Amino acid sequence: MSQPDIRLGLIGTGTIGKMHLLSLAALRESKLIDLEISAICDIESSTLKNASELFEVETTYSDYQNLIDDEDVNVVYVCTPTNKHRDMVIAAAKAQKAVFCEKPLAHSGPQAQDLYMITKSHNIQAAIGLVLRFDQFLVHAKQLIQKYDFGKPMLAHIRDDQRFPVDYIYASKWRMDRSIAGGGTLIEHSIHDIDVLQWFFGPVEHVYATVNNFNGFDVEDHASLVLTHHDGCVSTLDSVWHWVERPNERRFEFFFENGYLGIKLESDKRYVEYQLKGERPVKLWAESVNTTLIEHLDLDEQNLSTEAYETLTQVGSERYAALSYSFLKSIRDQTEMVPGFKEGVSAHRIVDAAYESADKAARISLS
Numbered sequence: 001m002s003q004p005d006i007r008l009g010l011i012g013t014g015t016i017g018k019m020h021l022l023s024l025a026a027l028r029e030s031k032l033i034d035l036e037i038s039a040i041c042d043i044e045s046s047t048l049k050n051a052s053e054l055f056e057v058e059t060t061y062s063d064y065q066n067l068i069d070d071e072d073v074n075v076v077y078v079c080t081p082t083n084k085h086r087d088m089v090i091a092a093a094k095a096q097k098a099v100f101c102e103k104p105l106a107h108s109g110p111q112a113q114d115l116y117m118i119t120k121s122h123n124i125q126a127a128i129g130l131v132l133r134f135d136q137f138l139v140h141a142k143q144l145i146q147k148y149d150f151g152k153p154m155l156a157h158i159r160d161d162q163r164f165p166v167d168y169i170y171a172s173k174w175r176m177d178r179s180i181a182g183g184g185t186l187i188e189h190s191i192h193d194i195d196v197l198q199w200f201f202g203p204v205e206h207v208y209a210t211v212n213n214f215n216g217f218d219v220e221d222h223a224s225l226v227l228t229h230h231d232g233c234v235s236t237l238d239s240v241w242h243w244v245e246r247p248n249e250r251r252f253e254f255f256f257e258n259g260y261l262g263i264k265l266e267s268d269k270r271y272v273e274y275q276l277k278g279e280r281p282v283k284l285w286a287e288s289v290n291t292t293l294i295e296h297l298d299l300d301e302q303n304l305s306t307e308a309y310e311t312l313t314q315v316g317s318e319r320y321a322a323l324s325y326s327f328l329k330s331i332r333d334q335t336e337m338v339p340g341f342k343e344g345v346s347a348h349r350i351v352d353a354a355y356e357s358a359d360k361a362a363r364i365s366l367s
């Protein structure tokens with residue numbers, strides 16, 4: 001029997017590693033991609049055993065280098081805490097294996113740029129977990145902007161709140177340790193939002209930021225940013241980690257010359273709403289947007305199995321499945337993956353500028 005095109009090895013079977021394994025198993029079962037999960041690795045034996053049983057992966061390693069050296073593995077997923085990303089990405093690049101790395105890539109823009117250059121010089125395909133690029137509501141909003149005449153963007157606002165990621169679905173405490181995470185709510189969580197702002201409104205030229213540490217942890221629990229984009233649009237981002245027992249929530253409000261777009265994510269009631277000048281508001285719930293990714297990925301709904309349809313429409317997990325589908329397809333077709341490390345570096349530069357701005361209480365210009 002011939003080997004599948006994609007023989008994947010995943011390092012770090014914690015919270016997000018399991019989410020990826022779930023999506024990858026769903027992609028495999030639904031035959032959307034010719035894929036085998038060949039090996040997994042974790043330093044925690046109980047976590048590894050649990051993942052091995054859950055996802056029926058026989059080959060397990062406690063040393064990531066052994067997974068990377070495994071000849072049955074040709075694609076490596078790095079899902080460990082941030083300070084571990086560098087060595088693993090470099091090892092995968094040296095072994096000439098395509099690599100997916102979770103965000104943030106590193107602790108700073110220059111470190112992320114270094115990783116990007118290493119993947120370039122080894123000529124391997126590299127993707128980053130900036131998964132909001134595959135959120136069905138955001139992709140739908142993008143399609144609305146293409147379809148209707150919203151005009152020039154003027155103002156964008158994102159409010160992102162998350163309960164401190166140290167309990168509930170998060171079993172580990174490393175996010176409160178700067179030497180591991182690199183920072184708090186801004187780099188660890190809202191790097192996603194910065195990527196969304198640049199994806200929708202183009203490159204950022206100036207950054208002004210205030211960052212706080214209200215709860216006295218090693219990392220910031222609040223960041224507010226004012227960003228000026230290349231074409232003059234201004235975006236603001238408010239990001240907070242708090243102790244309130246409420247669903248995490250991202251709210252997006254985008255104002256254009258001719259219209260308004262709003263998106264609410266994460267909490268159970270997600271939607272996209274819009275209103276064009278002179279027209280009535282329209283609000284779209286999940287059932288009205290959930291074939292968006294199928295179209296976005298150029299798949300034919302009529303030819304999809306029930307499992308494949310569910311994998312790409314299920315609110316919350318659809319992003320991970322679509323991101324992996326897109327990356328694994330780009331490896332097979334030898335096309336460039338977006339978001340790749342390049343987009344990661346670009347988001348990291350804004351994060352760095354925001355920390356610098358807060359530190360100096362000054363507006364930072366990015367040339």
Ligand SMILES: NC(=O)c1ccc[n+]([C@@H]2O[C@H](COP(=O)([O-])OP(=O)(O)OC[C@H]3O[C@@H](n4cnc5c(N)ncnc54)[C@H](O)[C@@H]3O)[C@@H](O)[C@H]2O)c1
Pocket residue numbers: 011012013014015016017041042043044047062064079080081082084102103104129130131171172174188
């Ligand atoms: N894109 C997203 O939506 C998203 C969501 C959550 C986390 N993340 C990112 O994913 C990464 C992991 O986060 P998490 O929440 O899954 O953390 P986690 O603590 O739940 O899991 C990390 C796992 O890595 C393992 N590990 C640590 N060092 C290792 C090593 N040297 N070799 C093998 N395994 C090792 C740990 O034992 C643990 O099981 C972080 O970079 C985080 O920012 C991304």
